Amino acid sequence: MIRVGVDVGGTFTDLVLEQVDTGGRRRVFTHKVSSTIGDQSVGVVRGVVELCAIADVQPGQIDALFHGTTVATNIVIERNGAEVGMITTKGFRDILHMGRHKRPHNFSLQFDVPWQSAPLIKRRNRIVVDERILPPDGRIETRLAEDQVEQAAELFAERGLEAVVIGFLFSFLNNDHELRAAEIVRRVMPGAFICASSEVVNTIREYERFSTAAMNAYIGPRTKRYLDNLKARLREAGVNAYVRIMQSNGGVSTIEQASRNPVGLLLSGPAGGVIGGRWTGEACDQRDIITIDIGGTSADISVIRDGALTIKNPRDTEVAHLPVLVPMIDIDAIGAGGGSIAYVDSGGAFRVGPKSAGAEPGPACYGKGGTQPTVTDAQVVLGRLDPEHFLGGGLAIDPALSEQAIRTHLAEPLGMSVKEAALGVLKIINNNMSLAIASNSVARGIDPRNYSLMAFGGAGPLHGVALGQMIAAKNVISPLHPGITAAMGLLVTEPRYEFTQSSLAILQSAGKAELEAVNAVFDRLQAEAAAQLAADGIPPDRQRFERVAECRYVGQGFELRVAVPHGPFTAGSAQEMARRFFAVHRTEYGHAFEDQAVQMVTLRVIGSSSSDTLALPLLEKGGRRNPSEAALYARPTTFDDGETVQTARFDRMKLRAQDVVVGPAVIVQQNSTTIVPPGYAATVIKLGDLVIARVGQEG
Incomplete structure (x- = not known):
């Protein structure tokens, strides 16, 4: 079986291919291509064809293709x-x-x-x-x-x-x-x-x-035109696999269902990253994680508590300040990424983002006509990104263009050196991201000191340790393939549909008629969910159903999601629901009024199915310290304290389990670069993920 995951970002399109042969042996291949903003399907299909060539398989051999897209979100943001x-x-x-x-x-x-x-x-x-x-x-x-x-x-x-x-x-x-x-x-x-x-x-x-x-x-x-174009281009390229589209709720849907209700795709792209982050956390034995997916255009932040995704409550589900009552993973996106443009505003203030250079023309170092300095240009000037290893050498970058852009637009107007200006760019962007992380954690009663910060996306591991320091995270995780984590998340998702119906009832005093009405609604919603799963070709024995109710205190303006007990809805179930509501309310707001009546407002049935999951091979055990077998060369690199030191480069694909890389070090790979500053050490986990902590605290 061959499965492909494709995640489209504002700058790059990320791809992963998993092949399982008849003997059960698994091979995983990754790839990255520039996104085609005019029609994302062009870049998607080109990337799929190139990835097949890398894996030495034919496009017609692909059995399933999973796709995360930003098409729907971009339409709303751009208002077109x-x-x-x-x-x-x-x-x-x-x-x-x-x-x-x-x-x-x-x-x-x-x-x-x-x-x-x-x-x-x-x-x-x-x-x-x-x-x-x-x-x-x-x-x-x-x-x-x-x-x-x-x-x-x-x-x-x-x-x-x-x-x-x-x-x-x-x-x-x-x-x-x-x-x-x-x-x-x-x-x-x-x-x-x-x-x-x-x-x-x-x-x-x-x-x-x-x-x-x-x-x-x-x-x-x-959105429908895009999905139709995608289907047609895939067919022309010889891909006859079934296609599934990532939804905002963390599940996947058919092209037909996504075309009918595209509103469910508004967080399609970022959702795959959170799913991939949870899956990586399981491999690292970490269940409490703050994820930050830093791409070329945006940084997407989410919190995973005890291994569970956080679904937004209805009062919070909005896009471009407009309410959208569809289930969404709780993700906060800010305009901060590798392509974020640094500039001096009309008042003389030093600013970074949210405007991005995107894929075209991209950062100045790409040599595609961009002249504005970006975060990526600052990383290049500071020696953190090497031309010969940028995208595995697949994209040529020119450090002289980065230096020129920063000197002309930042250093000279602000009266500082190029190095100081580049450090300023990173300090500003990191502060912007750390404040966003705090608003999604500390402001909600979450103590980052008990959480791992997982930084992924192409630019994530460049900023991971700095952000971990700023929020005082327990440690920092750099996934095995940081730039492809969202695409890998697509291969560990499952079909997931939610069907809703409002049905008002006071839980503590619900009588026979109200209970019968609730059971009738749940039965009808489950039948609709079963019919949709069956239309996807999922047999009854693989179908799973979960019931959720949105509840509130009587007279309250908005509801909280509460899990409904299994079995027929009885008076006992209603009392248990009230207790669960108090617990959720206490978690969200720090208090609960247990003497008040609770009203159930909207009922939901979530239909899903278990699916094949991505499995990576265990690494050979190394147990080495700064292994010479993985060392490449050393080059001057400037860290956040302003010190420039000769810094070794390591090939990540040559690291083994339990190897430790002590900073200062730069760990390079095809889809990202991980920075290990002085005083920190990166430990390689069983699948190749890196856990980075202060020296003496690793492990």
Whole structure:
């Protein structure tokens, strides 16, 4: 069997291929190519073909391809999605404009309110129709005016709109009107992207539900075109494997499902990195980890507690300040990466990022026309990146161009030396990242002193120890293939789908009728999850189901996710749910009011299946100290204290288990470079991961 993982970043596309022969012998190959921003599928397919050549296999031999993509996220960030129309209940045309009447920053006069200044759907394209569903049972008060729906669709077709969303009040209680309206619009506009809010996210709160459905329609046409292009290009290259797309919740989905509900892909790219980080942590016997994935454009931060991924609570799931009610791994992204541009602003301040040089033109040292100094240029000037080992020698870099860019744009304007300016770039970017890590750990009651910092992505191990020092992490981990960790994470994921339905009940006082209603909802959601898994070709004996409820104190504004006990939902289950809610609330906020009533608001069934996992061979035991067999040469290198010392280079692929590399040292490999400063030592773990700690504290 041959499986391939492909993760597309803003600068590079990372690939990993695992081959398992009939005798069970496994071989793993990695590769990295420049991302093609105009159409990511071009770089993906080129990378797959080149990786097959490296592994000496044919593209047609690939059995499965797993893909993490930033297409959906980029559409939202760049605001270049589809022109969308909306059909909604009469009187509720401006829900998307009003939101919750809450400003993101209450006391800021300058802060932009994005859902008003740049709405996903223009007001002229929001059309109201007569219909009304009433709570609490979803009875029909006013029947749907089908002629008005048809007229609205004809108007949208005349305007040339690419997508239409149907969002009616209380459709989570009864979605008959939404489904009928969607049917009419599909008949009038057969080529358009059509979705009903209840098909995207079937939950309470009309603004959040409408916003999520609007986002789905906004990114839908371009995302579907990308996935269609990917499928076609893979076929042309001879790849006939089944393709799975990484989702924001840490699972994978089919191309068809991802095309219908692309809103689930908004954190597709970073999610693979967190999955890969957890898998690496298991190999290093570390279950409490702070991950930071530093690529060319951004740094993505997440926390793994006791080996478990953190899923965001509904109040926090947003993209570009717009609420998106889909399950997401808790990841915070900031504009900090190897391509982040350093500059002196109009006030004379020294700044780095968030603007990035990206893949084109890239840092100045790439020689592709970039003249602005970047973080990568600073690393080159300080002697931390060697031209002959950058991407294994696959990408030529020119240190003279880095020096020129830093001198012209930073050193001379600020009256400092090139070395001081380069150190300043790293100090600023590291401070930005350490503050972001603190806001995702310390601010949430997590003590980094008890956690390992895992730094990956192409630039991660260059910054890992410095960041570990700044946050006082227990130690720092550099995975075996840092630049490919997100792609490797794709090969340890599983199919994962979440189906939702709002169903309100007070846990401590739920009666027979409420319990029966909850069980009926769970049964229906599990049947939907089973049907989706079966459509993916997963037999019933491999299907797994998990139940989650979003709960709150009665009258509270937002909910917390709570695991539901197995078996039929009984009065005893409800009491246990209340206890679990108090425990989750105490973890999140430091307190719980156990005498207060708890309300269950939204029910979720998560359908998944166990899948083949990536397995790497154990390294031969070495037990050596600064092994000469792995030593390459020594070169002057400047560290964060400003001292320049002659520093040995080591070939990571020649290190063995239990080898120790004592700093100062630079450990090079094809997809990344790991810095071991003076006073630190890197210990090689059984699969080749490095655990870096202060000398005397290693192990």
